Amino acid sequence: MNFGFTEEQELLRQEVRKLLDAASPLETVRKVAETPEGYSRELWKQIAELGWLGLTIPEAHGGAGLGWVDLTVVLEEMGRTLFPSPFLATTLAAAAIADAGSDAQKQRWLSRLADGSRIATLAVLEAGDRPGPAGIQLAATPLGDGFALSGEKVQVLDGAAADLLVVAFRTGRAADDVALAVVERSAPGVAVENTPSIDATKRVARVRLDGARIAPDAVMGGAWPALARTLDRAAAAVTAEMVGAAEGALHLTVGYARQRSQFGSPIGRFQGVKHPLAEMYVDVESWKSLLYWAAWCIDRGEADAPRAVSLAKAYASEAFARIGIDAVQLHGGIGYTWEYDAQLYLKRSKWARPIFGDSDFHYDRVAAGWRAQGAA
Amino acid sequence: MDFDLSPAEEKFRAEVRAFLDEMLPPGTDTNDPKWMGDWLRRVRAKRWVGFSWPREVGGGGGSIMEQVILKEEMAKRKAPALGACFMGLAWVGPAIIQYGSEAQKQRFIPDILDGKYQWCTGYSEPGSGSDLASLQCRASRDGDHYVVDGQKIWTSIAMWSKWMILLVRTDPTSEKHEGITCLLVEMDTPGITVRPIRNMSGGAMFAEVFFDRVRVPVENRLGAEGQGWQVTVSALAFERSSIAEVEGLRRKLEELVELARGCVKNGRPALEDDAIRRRIARFDARIEAMRMNGMRFLTKQLKGEPLGAETSINKLHRAALEIELGDLALEIEGSAGHLEREVDGGRWQRFALSWPEVVIGGGTPNIQKNIIAERVLGLPKD
Numbered sequence: 187m188n189f190g191f192t193e194e195q196e197l198l199r200q201e202v203r204k205l206l207d208a209a210s211p212l213e214t215v216r217k218v219a220e221t222p223e224g225y226s227r228e229l230w231k232q233i234a235e236l237g238w239l240g241l242t243i244p245e246a247h248g249g250a251g252l253g254w255v256d257l258t259v260v261l262e263e264m265g266r267t268l269f270p271s272p273f274l275a276t277t278l279a280a281a282a283i284a285d286a287g288s289d290a291q292k293q294r295w296l297s298r299l300a301d302g303s304r305i306a307t308l309a310v311l312e313a314g315d316r317p318g319p320a321g322i323q324l325a326a327t328p329l330g331d332g333f334a335l336s337g338e339k340v341q342v343l344d345g346a347a348a349d350l351l352v353v354a355f356r357t358g359r360a361a362d363d364v365a366l367a368v369v370e371r372s373a374p375g376v377a378v379e380n381t382p383s384i385d386a387t388k389r390v391a392r393v394r395l396d397g398a399r400i401a402p403d404a405v406m407g408g409a410w411p412a413l414a415r416t417l418d419r420a421a422a423a424v425t426a427e428m429v430g431a432a433e434g435a436l437h438l439t440v441g442y443a444r445q446r447s448q449f450g451s452p453i454g455r456f457q458g459v460k461h462p463l464a465e466m467y468v469d470v471e472s473w474k475s476l477l478y479w480a481a482w483c484i485d486r487g488e489a490d491a492p493r494a495v496s497l498a499k500a501y502a503s504e505a506f507a508r509i510g511i512d513a514v515q516l517h518g519g520i521g522y523t524w525e526y527d528a529q530l531y532l533k534r535s536k537w538a539r540p541i542f543g544d545s546d547f548h549y550d551r552v553a554a555g556w557r558a559q560g561a562a
Numbered sequence: 563m564d565f566d567l568s569p570a571e572e573k574f575r576a577e578v579r580a581f582l583d584e585m586l587p588p589g590t591d592t593n594d595p596k597w598m599g600d601w602l603r604r605v606r607a608k609r610w611v612g613f614s615w616p617r618e619v620g621g622g623g624g625s626i627m628e629q630v631i632l633k634e635e636m637a638k639r640k641a642p643a644l645g646a647c648f649m650g651l652a653w654v655g656p657a658i659i660q661y662g663s664e665a666q667k668q669r670f671i672p673d674i675l676d677g678k679y680q681w682c683t684g685y686s687e688p689g690s691g692s693d694l695a696s697l698q699c700r701a702s703r704d705g706d707h708y709v710v711d712g713q714k715i716w717t718s719i720a721m722w723s724k725w726m727i728l729l730v731r732t733d734p735t736s737e738k739h740e741g742i743t744c745l746l747v748e749m750d751t752p753g754i755t756v757r758p759i760r761n762m763s764g765g766a767m768f769a770e771v772f773f774d775r776v777r778v779p780v781e782n783r784l785g786a787e788g789q790g791w792q793v794t795v796s797a798l799a800f801e802r803s804s805i806a807e808v809e810g811l812r813r814k815l816e817e818l819v820e821l822a823r824g825c826v827k828n829g830r831p832a833l834e835d836d837a838i839r840r841r842i843a844r845f846d847a848r849i850e851a852m853r854m855n856g857m858r859f860l861t862k863q864l865k866g867e868p869l870g871a872e873t874s875i876n877k878l879h880r881a882a883l884e885i886e887l888g889d890l891a892l893e894i895e896g897s898a899g900h901l902e903r904e905v906d907g908g909r910w911q912r913f914a915l916s917w918p919e920v921v922i923g924g925g926t927p928n929i930q931k932n933i934i935a936e937r938v939l940g941l942p943k944d
Contacts, residue, residue: 187571187627187864188564189857255563440939455942457928460935467934468875475854476847482563497847504844546836549843553833556819556846 189478195259201236202263212527215268219386225271225347233273234302243280247296253485254419258426258477265430268530270387272305272344274427278420279306279352286366286412290403295350295368306350308416309339309369309393317417317543319362319410324355324395326365331402334375335367335395341541345391346380353395354413362410367400375399385537387530418492419484421499421542425477428502428538432470435513435531439463442517462512469505473498493555500548503539510535565857567627574628578635581608585641592642602646602677611645612655612675619659619671626863630805637809646677649718654681654727657744657797661785666746670725679724684714684747684771685794691716692929694729695738695791699773701730701745708732708745708783710753710776716923720756720769723749729790742790746782753777763915804876808853811880814887814913815845818894821910825894832894841890848883852876871937874930881921881930888914 191199209229210218218226233239242257243249257277264273280299283292283306298304314321324337335355342351351369369376375398378391406412440463443454453459480494488494510532514521521528543551567575585601592598605611608622614629615621624632636644645651655674658666673679690697699712710730720726726747733741749756753776758766785793819842822833832838855876859869891910892899902908921927935941 187567187857187860189854189861190563190865192563436939440941443941452942454935454939455944457932457944460939460941461928461931463939463941464931464934467938468878471872471875472848472851472855472879475858476851478563478858479850479854482565494850497850500843501847501851545844546840549840549847550836552843552846553839 191255191259195256198256199259199263202238202260203266205232205236206263206267206269210267210269212267212530215270215387215530218270223347224386224389225344230271230302230305233271239273239276239302240300242277242284243296243300244284244292247284247292248300249280249296254422254481255478255485257423258481261423261426262430262433265427265432265534266434268387268431268434268534270389272307272347272389274423275307275343275348276305278308278343278416278423279348279350281419282308282352282366282409282413282416283368283406285415286406286409288406291368291406299350304349305344305347306352307343307345307348308420309342309345309351309353310413310417311341312337312339317547319364319414322354322356322364324353326355326357326400329399333367333400333405334397335369335400336375336397337395339393339395340381340390342378342391342393343541344389345378345393346389348378351376351378351393353393354409357407364410364413366406366409366413368404368406369395369398369400373398383533383537385530385533387534388537414492415484417542418480418495421495421548422477422480422484424538424541425473425480425495425498425502428506428535429470429474429477431531431534431538432466432502432506432509435509435528436463436466436470438527438531439466439513439516442520446518459516462516466505466509466512469501469509473501473505476501493552496543496548496551499543500545500552503543503545503548506535507539567631571627571631575631575635578632582635582639582641586639598642601642605644606675611677612651612671613644615655615659619667620675626860630860633806634809637806640813645675647674647680649683649727650674650677650681653683653797654725657727657784657793658746660796661744661789661793663781665781666784670746680719680722682717682720682723682726682749684717684720684726684728686716687713688715692926695742697729697731697742699728699730700734701732701743701778703732703780704777706780707777708743708780710745710747710773710778712773714771714773715759716768717756717771718768718923720749720771721758721766725749726771727784729794732787732790736788739791740788743787744784744790744793745778746784747776747778748782751776751778761918763912767919804852804856804873804880807876807880808849808856811849811852811883811887815842815849818842818845818887818891821891821906822894825896825905827894827896832896838890838894845883845887845890848879852879855879871933874925874933877925877930878927878934881917881927884917884920888917 237250238260240249241252245251276299280296283295299306312321312323326333326335349371351371353367353369354364357363357365371378375396377394380391383390443459444452446453476498480498483491483494514528514532517528520526610622610632613622613624613632617623651674655671658670685694687697687699701708701710726749728745728747730743730745731741732743753774755772756769758769760766822838823831825832827835859872888910892914895905898904902911936943
């Protein structure tokens with residue numbers, strides 16, 4: 187029994203923290219977030235060289251073949267500094283291809299994602315805002331040996347930066363008649379429009395497909411089980427970033443409460459301030475524990491994985507939203523200013539809450555599990 | 563990360579399960595005194611009473627992992643407690659093992675393991691609750707006796723106990739924590755008056771205890787004079803994993819799901835109400851978080867690192883859950899929620915009125931938050 191990280195994982199954490207502290211502190215993050223691209227190409231190259239982009243890609247395709255527990259370590263650190271990068275999007279697209287793709291398809295795309303020469307993303311969510319399979323309605327019409335896709339995807343992570351879009355579409359009436367297609371962003375009939383988030387460190391886009399032609403070798407059919415696993419991985423990944431960001435917010439606010447003096451005392455002495463901070467700590471530690479269990483379940487292919495993921499993301503979505511608000515509020519006036527960093531975490535919490543399912547969605551999945559088992 | 567047990571641990575789990583299968587076949591009446599006598603004898607023979615204590619004092623010498631396995635399997639099967647002397651096993655025994663004289667160990671430890679009689683705990687006073695170290699119950703030395711004068715309150719099972727572990731102030735002039743001494747007091751000593759206090763659920767589990775020139779032999783002092791605070795704090799640190807509590811809460815959650823399936827709200831099962839269902843799922847997340855927090859703490863212990871203020875995390879979760887589970891149950895029961903015995907014989911009403919026992923005793927939620935804020939986050943002390 188050992189519910190902790192290995193020495194290698196701790197070293198990986200140190201490596202990520204060291205690089206991001208040096209190359210991407212919050213003042214740099216603010217500058218990068220204001221550029222049209224929204225991420226640093228130079229740092230992208232650097233993290234590609236360090237092997238982070240291939241972390242979870244199989245070794246046969248140029249990656250390190252590590253798992254979601256290892257990825258959790260990296261994403262916690264990226265969340266801590268609100269690192270703006272298409273890392274998450276590319277990692278998730280690679281996970282979908284690795285799970286659903288044929289050997290030839292994996293051969294064709296994964297090594298280029300591992301070495302950073304292509305950026306990719308998942309395009310799943312549509313206007314109905316339903317994260318499950320029923321929400322996937324994008325239509326495909328047969329065209330030659332392949333398909334033509336028409337419809338719209340929203341909340342596509344780093345859609346504007348991506349070269350490849352892994353698009354989920356409907357192939358039949360049954361709930362899980364879903365396939366995936368790898369669509370070149372530059373192909374005819376593909377239009378990507380950045381939809382700015384209040385969290386400028388996160389880029390999301392609307393993707394419009396208008397008869398976009400998909401060659402048969404770019405289609406991964408019967409993909410719902412693989413996509414379902416990918417969406418679980420995605421929710422866990424976002425939850426890991428939320429851990430780091432929430433710890434960043436807590437650290438900033440605790441520092442302020444120790445140093446800011448009112449009524450002749452540091453405000454951190456007052457229970458009205460220290461108790462909400464203690465609650466933040468309790469919540470972060472708790473969804474962290476759920477997340478580690480979820481990541482372990484994912485790596486082991488445990489049947490409990492969807493339940494574990496949903497418990498973690500539901501908890502995180504609720505608690506991080508409150509942490510974002512409390513971090514600003516406990517700072518008083520300074521927390522409201524543009525220059526001070528508290529607002530950055532609050533905005534991140536608004537981005538993270540609904541992505542890959544909000545707490546209602548995930549609590550409903552948990553409850554569906556009770557029904558399946560006949561009890562809790 | 564690895565949740566697997568070693569072969570020896572798996573073997574121990576199998577032994578525990580086999581024993582429970584034998585002792586608890588379906589339909590077992592664990593309230594039957596004959597069954598209970600047999601249970602206590604057999605778990606004692608297996609050295610599962612005081613399982614974490616050293617074998618030299620009669621304990622089981624179980625490893626941390628074996629303790630967890632034993633607790634978890636017991637809780638899963640709703641097995642009765644291992645041993646009859648609740649506070650003796652929880653903290654009086656550990657305090658005596660750590661600080662007691664050889665004579666005290668021989669006199670008290672076997673009786674605690676055999677469950678011969680009950681111990682109670684004389685800590686809180688009318689003026690000293692959360693701020694326990696401010697206690698005022700006095701003991702002054704008179705030859706080879708201490709003479710105790712003062713009052714204790716919230717003393718659970720004082721009326722059924724033969725002995726009390728008592729904190730008194732022996733030196734009113736020294737710093738608050740330093741003038742405190744720990745005494746072991748026989749409850750039939752002249753000058754002790756016990757007055758039960760009725761609680762909001764109608765029962766009386768705790769009492770006020772008055773001391774009027776009560777003479778306690780010096781040989782019944784536990785630890786040195788002025789060492790009482792240390793004796794108390796390190797004995798409470800024996801309180802280990804929260805595994806059994808997590809299992810208990812999980813059973814409660816299952817029962818709540820069943821209740822929501824059976825109760826009708828707006829003409830359909832309450833479980834089909836989105837708000838109710840999600841509130842129950844939220845409890846599920848908290849309970850599972852407690853379990854996984856416990857796994858992380860356990861990992862720390864297995865690496866030989868002491869547990870600190872992080873145990874307050876699960877205490878806070880437990881407090882919230884004990885209150886909210888019962889409260890939601892009454893809401894699910896709808897307009898009948900306030901009726902004493904209408905639904906399920908009134909079990910949820912009793913549950914909803916008994917949470918203070920676990921929520922207040924051993925440190926209120928506000929105190930737990932102070933502990934986290936000060937010891938983990940480094941905020942200034944109140």
